[in-house]
Amino acid sequence: MKAAELFDLSDRVVVVTGAASGLGLAISEVVAANGARVVMLDIDEAALGKAAATIARAGAPADVFVADVGEPGKVKAIIDACVGKYGRLDCVFANAGASGGPGYGKPEGAAEAASMELWESCLRVNLDGAFLTIRAAAKHMKAQRQGSIVVTSSVAxxxxxxxxxxAYHAAKAGIAQVVRVAALELGPHNVRVNGIAPGPFKTNIGNGRMHTAEGAxxxxxxxxxxRLAELDEIKGLALLLASPASSYMTGAIIPIDGGTQA
Incomplete structure (x- = not known):
């Protein structure tokens, strides 16, 4: 089998949350470039429009929806609408994420000083939002007896x-375990669930500190x-997990981290 066939996503419907920038945009670009109809969700309407225009200029128009993934029912309504429009749902990337502020390496991140407001908002997006996305996708994928769900966790x-x-450690560790449980539940329905665990990429998370010389x-x-990873370096793994090439992979949390787990 040739690589073009193994990684072909022609006519497949792929939903990506947090798609306006960073890893979500890179994922949207690579699935669209390999034939998928991409559905892009993000809370940032202006950035989402620019991101979709970038993909359209490459010859792959995208559907766009402004959505807060942590709002119960929002992602479900969008995914239901997409299945109603296209009649299928092949892959969902539960990628939307948010920072929980600094770690204990800075005084304001120490346990006694950490912001509970940041704790709650971080878990709401990274844990609740990802679970709500999994739940919305599972309903349709179970019915059609196929699908791939990919969740962005973290080396944290x-x-x-x-x-x-x-908060970030807790949310990302929690969703990694949700991935494993979902893989057990959905496996008998031929639905695969895997997690990506990125190391430090050049994203906007953490108020853009990855783009500063000190932060980098x-x-x-x-x-x-x-070094930090370039955004394009997520594309190979994302394409693998979305495509038939990963048909026997489920329940895995896959680091893409420049070796930090070593």
Whole structure:
């Protein structure tokens, strides 16, 4: 079998949350480039419009929806509408994420000083939002007896660090375990559920500190490859998990981290 066939997403419907920038935009680009009809969700309406225009210029028009993934019923209504329009749902990337503030490496991130407001907002997006997305997708994928759900967790789910916050560690570790449970439940229905655990990528999370010289150096120092990842470096793994190439993979949390787990 040739690679073009193995990774072909022609006529498949793929939903991506947090699609306006960062990893979500990169994921949207690669699935669209390989034939998928991409449905892009994000809370940032202006950025979402620009992102969709980028994909359209490459010859792959996208459907766009402004959505807060942590709002109960919102993602479900959008996914239901997409299935009503296209008659199928092949892959969902539960990617939307939010920072929980600094870790204990900074005074304001220490346990006694950590913001409970940030705790609640971080868990609402990263944990609740991802679970609500999984739940909305599972209903349709079980009925059609096929599908792939991919959740963005983090290396913070796999190891502790002074850099991400308590809330971020908790949310990303929690959703990694949800991935495993969902894989057990949905496996008999031929629905696969996997997680991506990125290391430090050049995204806007954490108020853009990855784009500052200080922030980039701080995170790069934790990576054996000695650098932050470029956004395009998520594309190979995302395409693998969306495509027939990963047909026997489920329940996995896959690091893409420059070697930090080593």
């Amino acid at each position: 789910a796999l190891r502790a660090s002074a850099l991400p916050s308590y 150096a701080m995170f790069a120092a934790t990576v054996p490859l000695g």
